[in-house]
Amino acid sequence: MGEMKEGLVIKGIGGFYYVQCGDVLHACRARGKFRKDKISPYAGDRVRIEVDANDEGYVQEILPRKNFLVRPPLANLDKLFVVSSVCDPQPSTLIIDKTIAAAELKGIEPVLVFTKTDLSDTTELKDIYGSIGIRCYFVSAADGVGVDDLRPELTGCISAFTGNSGVGKSTLLNLLVPELELATGETSKKLGRGRHTTRHVELYPVEGGYVADTPGFSTMDIERYELFRKEELPEGFREFAPYLGECKFTSCSHTCEKGCAVLKAVEEGKISRSRIDSYIAMYNEVKDIKEWQLSKTKNV
Numbered sequence: 093m094g095e096m097k098e099g100l101v102i103k104g105i106g107g108f109y110y111v112q113c114g115d116v117l118h119a120c121r122a123r124g125k126f127r128k129d130k131i132s133p134y135a136g137d138r139v140r141i142e143v144d145a146n147d148e149g150y151v152q153e154i155l156p157r158k159n160f161l162v163r164p165p166l167a168n169l170d171k172l173f174v175v176s177s178v179c180d181p182q183p184s185t186l187i188i189d190k191t192i193a194a195a196e197l198k199g200i201e202p203v204l205v206f207t208k209t210d211l212s213d214t215t216e217l218k219d220i221y222g223s224i225g226i227r228c229y230f231v232s233a234a235d236g237v238g239v240d241d242l243r244p245e246l247t248g249c250i251s252a253f254t255g256n257s258g259v260g261k262s263t264l265l266n267l268l269v270p271e272l273e274l275a276t277g278e279t280s281k282k283l284g285r286g287r288h289t290t291r292h293v294e295l296y297p298v299e300g301g302y303v304a305d306t307p308g309f310s311t312m313d314i315e316r317y318e319l320f321r322k323e324e325l326p327e328g329f330r331e332f333a334p335y336l337g338e339c340k341f342t343s344c345s346h347t348c349e350k351g352c353a354v355l356k357a358v359e360e361g362k363i364s365r366s367r368i369d370s371y372i373a374m375y376n377e378v379k380d381i382k383e384w385q386l387s388k389t390k391n392v
């Protein structure tokens with residue numbers, strides 16, 4: 093029996109899993125039982141490996157995941173940077189709010205990043221997102237404004253960047269982590285999404301943490317793969333928390349009921365219209381989803 097170690101899966105490629113144990117990176121194969129159990133290690137997984145005398149490693153056990161994203165496949169994400177441009181393309185508050193909610197419900201901390209502040213006014217976005225209890229950054233890659241404020245957010249955690257095509261994710265990541273050398277703008281378009289979808293996910297060490305290299309990670313992936321239960325939806329809107337439990341009806345859906353404390357807070361200007369509009373739109377989308385349709389959001 094070889095030496096047992098515990099480490100972090102940095103990437104999986106060509107049947108090998110690269111596991112970081114302290115300063116050493118072990119290329120490991122997986123034990124056959126994973127395939128049988130239909131569970132395989134992914135970037136972000138904490139695993140136990142056995143290293144034999146020839147320095148060959150085998151993944152023996154995947155430690156319990158705190159969360160899992162289906163696409164891009166990533167385990168144990170601490171932080172999700174939700175990137176939107178203030179214009180070009182115009183931001184969609186519904187997409188932003190869906191992405192925030194998906195992160196919240198998985199126990200991933202959302203951090204909002206608005207890019208291209210050199211191109212447009214940010215007052216409206218600041219009004220909506222400045223006071224919901226989520227850290228919010230306004231940056232411009234064109235003149236570098238705000239980029240350094242964001243850097244400490246990468247420290248000591250596993251993070252990923254998501255946002256629609258063209259919002260400036262790659263441009264921003266290149267400023268934060270120059271070693272990544274991601275293709276941006278026209279080059280990225282020419283290479284096409286095919287390149288992104290077939291590429292493996294890799295965690296890059298940065299600022300004492302890791303950032304996932306997921307250039308094609310758009311909010312579409314969240315819409316397609318992360319479904320909500322209507323009962324849990326209010327937890328995706330953290331500024332609703334003080335009012336939940338205060339409604340007249342215990343079964344209140346917070347969409348239209350009389351005596352709803354959440355809707356009252358909206359009337360009083362304590363919750364923004366934009367946020368409740370997103371909540372109601374999302375509620376209407378998920379209210380008829382069946383339990384079996386939700387199974388794919390589990391941590392496997």
Ligand SMILES: Nc1nc2c(ncn2[C@@H]2O[C@H](COP(=O)(O)OP(=O)(O)OP(=O)(O)O)[C@@H](O)[C@H]2O)c(=O)[nH]1
Nearest residue numbers: 208232233234257258259260261262263276277280
């Ligand atoms: N004016 C301005 N343009 C920016 C800024 N950030 C990015 N851009 C431009 O926006 C375009 C898209 O940027 P990318 O970094 O490729 O966007 P992306 O989100 O990575 O796009 P995908 O790779 O398609 O997912 C490029 O032409 C960038 O030069 C910014 O802060 N200000």
Ligand SMILES: [Zn+2]
Nearest residue numbers: 339344346352
């Ligand atoms: Zn209510």
